[in-house]
Amino acid sequence: MDTENFVSGPCPVxxxxxxxxxxxxxxxxRDASQGLTRFDQFRKSLGIAPTILTRRLAALxxxxxxxxxxxxxxxxxxxxxxxxxxxxxLPVLVMxxxxxxxxxxxxxxxxxxxxxxxxxxQPLLVDAVTGAEIGTRPLTMVPPTAD
Amino acid sequence: MDTENFVSGPCPVxxxxxxxxxxxxxxxxRDASQGLTRFDQFRKSLGIAPTILTRRLAALxxxxxxxxxxxxxxxxxxxxxxxxxxxxxLPVLVMxxxxxxxxxxxxxxxxxxxxxxxxxxQPLLVDAVTGAEIGTRPLTMVPPTAD
Numbered sequence: 001m002d003t004e005n006f007v008s009g010p011c012p013v014x015x016x017x018x019x020x021x022x023x024x025x026x027x028x029x030r031d032a033s034q035g036l037t038r039f040d041q042f043r044k045s046l047g048i049a050p051t052i053l054t055r056r057l058a059a060l061x062x063x064x065x066x067x068x069x070x071x072x073x074x075x076x077x078x079x080x081x082x083x084x085x086x087x088x089x090l091p092v093l094v095m096x097x098x099x100x101x102x103x104x105x106x107x108x109x110x111x112x113x114x115x116x117x118x119x120x121x122q123p124l125l126v127d128a129v130t131g132a133e134i135g136t137r138p139l140t141m142v143p144p145t146a147d
Numbered sequence: 148m149d150t151e152n153f154v155s156g157p158c159p160v161x162x163x164x165x166x167x168x169x170x171x172x173x174x175x176x177r178d179a180s181q182g183l184t185r186f187d188q189f190r191k192s193l194g195i196a197p198t199i200l201t202r203r204l205a206a207l208x209x210x211x212x213x214x215x216x217x218x219x220x221x222x223x224x225x226x227x228x229x230x231x232x233x234x235x236x237l238p239v240l241v242m243x244x245x246x247x248x249x250x251x252x253x254x255x256x257x258x259x260x261x262x263x264x265x266x267x268x269q270p271l272l273v274d275a276v277t278g279a280e281i282g283t284r285p286l287t288m289v290p291p292t293a294d
Contacts, residue, residue, distance in 0.1 A: 006170075010257045013177045013240050014170075016247035023153075023161075023168030030160045034288060064250070085250045091272045091281055092246060093160050095239045100163035103211070103232045108291030110157045114277055115285040121274045123281060125238045128269040130261055134238055138262040141181060144255030 010144050016092075019063045024048060024056050026093060029065065029082070033090050037079035065089060098123045157291050163239075166210045171195060171203045173240060176212065176229070180237050184226035212236060245270045 006014035020026060024046070031045050043053055057080055060066045065086035068078045094112065101109060112121040125134045153161035167173060171193070178192050190200055204227055207213040212233035215225045241259065248256060259268040272281045 008254060010255055011177075012244035012247040012252075012256050014174060015251050015256075016243035017170035017173055019247075019251065020243075021170030021173065023164035026164055026168065027161060030158070087282070088249065089246050092239060092242045094272065094281055095242050096163035096167075097159035099232075099236050099239060100159040100166075102235065104162050104166065105159075107155065108157055109159050109162075110291060111289045113287055113289045114274060115287050117277060119276045121281065121286060122276050124273050124275040125241065126271050126273065127261060128271040129266045130264060134241055134268065134270060135234070139268060140260055140262050142258045142260045144257060
């Protein structure tokens, strides 16, 4: 993929995807949001080849979604913690899950639950300016203006 | 990727990603949302190799996010239209763009604008049950119960 054009081009969807646009990266972030921090934990949870996991963790760290902390010197071992930018990405996963529950929801599925209330989360994406649910009013992408 | 486990397993994030979890697919959906429908339009917009585009369009059609319509018989030509499931995926792209504007927002960027008001969209993801913005209250993933 020509990530150079996407990484710094004008489209924010492309910019986001250039950094986190693959399923493994998003599943690592999902697992991190559930408290996994260590290489072996991610590996067992995802069934991912170690070489791929190493690369994805390095990329997510370099792109500022995870930070690496050494928790053991002998042997040397790191854990991976979500940064604020990484936590800010989690709503994307919530929307992916919401879509999959509606369109591929057969069988038993994991539920996202509000801890205090015990209720299932019902994600609703709105435009804070108009108050309208996104998708109910016409929206358009406006290219950046030339100087 | 072991998509079998993800495609029908209990995690809706994995189910969604097994079908749309790559950057090209999501960029195709972005372009479709802006009115592109034809192979050459996607190819020019994305700078994507034709073989990859063919595969991604076929996968998105098979997974029900796009539908194919023949618009010319001589020569045979198809256009690709978002299905309701494909349109339902667009909020995911809105959230990816929102994240990228906040964390990789340097330089000039395309804006998402409400057509009637002319204002920039400010995406806000809430839990319709509690009314709270997602991320402000503790949430947890609950595995499906055994029968």
